[in-house]
Amino acid sequence: NAGVTQTPKFRILKIGQSMTLQCTQDMNHNYMYWYRQDPGMGLKLIYYSVGAGITDKGEVPNGYNVSRSTTEDFPLRLELAAPSQTSVYFCASSYPPPGQGYYNEQFFGPGTRLTVL
Amino acid sequence: TQLLEQSPQFLSIQEGENLTVYCNSSSVFSSLQWYRQEPGEGPVLLVTVVTGGEVKKLKRLTFQFGDARKDSSLHITAAQPGDTGLYLCAGGRAGANSKLTFGKGITLSVRP
Numbered sequence: 001n002a003g004v005t006q007t008p009k010f011r012i013l014k015i016g017q018s019m020t021l022q023c024t025q026d027m028n029h030n031y032m033y034w035y036r037q038d039p040g041m042g043l044k045l046i047y048y049s050v051g052a053g054i055t056d057k058g059e060v061p062n063g064y065n066v067s068r069s070t071t072e073d074f075p076l077r078l079e080l081a082a083p084s085q086t087s088v089y090f091c092a093s094s095y096p097p098p099g100q101g102y103y104n105e106q107f108f109g110p111g112t113r114l115t116v117l
Numbered sequence: 118t119q120l121l122e123q124s125p126q127f128l129s130i131q132e133g134e135n136l137t138v139y140c141n142s143s144s145v146f147s148s149l150q151w152y153r154q155e156p157g158e159g160p161v162l163l164v165t166v167v168t169g170g171e172v173k174k175l176k177r178l179t180f181q182f183g184d185a186r187k188d189s190s191l192h193i194t195a196a197q198p199g200d201t202g203l204y205l206c207a208g209g210r211a212g213a214n215s216k217l218t219f220g221k222g223i224t225l226s227v228r229p
Contacts, residue, residue, distance in 0.1 A: 043205070106160075
């Protein structure tokens with residue numbers, strides 16, 4: 001299993017450009033997440049999904065959009081890039097909740113480092 | 118908002134030393150996880166603790182969940198350069214649509 005894969009690994013955008021960050025997992029996890037990580041700030045949740053066709057906002061959703069058409073894929077869209085979106089973006093997935101004993105242990109991808117100039 | 122405070126923020130020690138770092142909150146969590154993140158990579162789960170007072174060991178790493186499930190500690194015995202990285206704690210609540218709350222992390226550097 002490849003786990004969680006993200007592409008691209010690095011990207012430089014100009015202000016106002018758009019792009020899609022790709023995320024794919026091959027573990028058949030229902031739950032998927034997008035985080036951004038800024039220096040000294042930990043991980044901030046952008047959007048998450050509990051299954052195909054279902055998405056919801058996290059803590060910092062402004063300027064981003066997501067879709068979840070399949071269990072495997074959870075792309076993150078930036079429509080009008082701004083310097084404030086310069087960050088490292090991580091996609092993660094977790095087990096489906098079986099009832100008892102589900103503690104949302106997350107598996108992370110390697111990240112996409114995005115710079116907006 | 119459930120906040121997790123991690124301390125110290127930065128720690129630089131010599132190989133072979135012991136250290137303890139902390140993750141504290143005013144809120145109760147049903148579980149607490151520790152992740153380690155190496156430069157240029159994503160976080161990797163080290164352990165999940167779920168019962169108040171629980172202690173888990175992973176080789177030279179000892180994790181403890183506070184009795185009231187509001188705090189946790191990580192103790193490393195005889196630190197090695199391979200322990201270098203960012204240590205993140207994350208609190209969660211069991212149940213549908215649960216999300217994790219992450220602390221800001223502790224940057225550990227172990228010098229040879």
